[in-house]
Amino acid sequence: MISVMSRDTHVGAQCPRCQSHLALVPVPGNSAVTPLPALPAAPKEEWQPPPVAEVLAVYAGRTIDGVTAARGAAKVRESLNRARANAAQRRAAQKAARRTPKSA
Template sequence: MSRDTHPGVQCPHCQSHLALVPVPGNTAPAAVPASEPTTVPTTGPAAPPVPPVTAKEEWQPPPVAEVLAAYAGRVKDTTTAMRGAARVRDSLNRARNAAAQRRAVQRTARQTPKSA
């Protein structure tokens, strides 16, 4: 069975498409009613466990057009954009100044006092 023949099979958690793959060695005998005698011996060596075959599909991001569709038809608000850009610049400048002060404090702390 392939994904092409079963397009609706999806993981309920992550919504990724699942492929139905038959597991080799997983041939169980058909169920027999209890009233009929069984011809399959019930004792003997047990079959070794078969590790499950898991087909993992790599995650891919959604198409760009699908993501940008939410923004289609919106008008650019230059006032809000300029205010946001100013806030970002302000925040970056504060972070840069704080880092420079921290480095200066560390530099002075590393210097050993010279004896006279």
């Protein structure tokens, strides 16, 4: 018979980095089971982005090329307009699909 434990009631060992529960598997041929030492409750490590000043320091002192900036802005505008048009077309198609009369 297989017994299933809830994650909330599981008392096994936990990974100190991500706090996920670790499966305790008996080793074949080893009749003496030694208990695992209790692991300290370390807080879960969260990834933090680097400070903004550190990221922007790479760009310090660079001059802005107006032609390249304008070309990039035009590409972004074109992409946004395309996305808006696609979204409007998708909404219209969904609206039309909802309005079709159902066959009896």
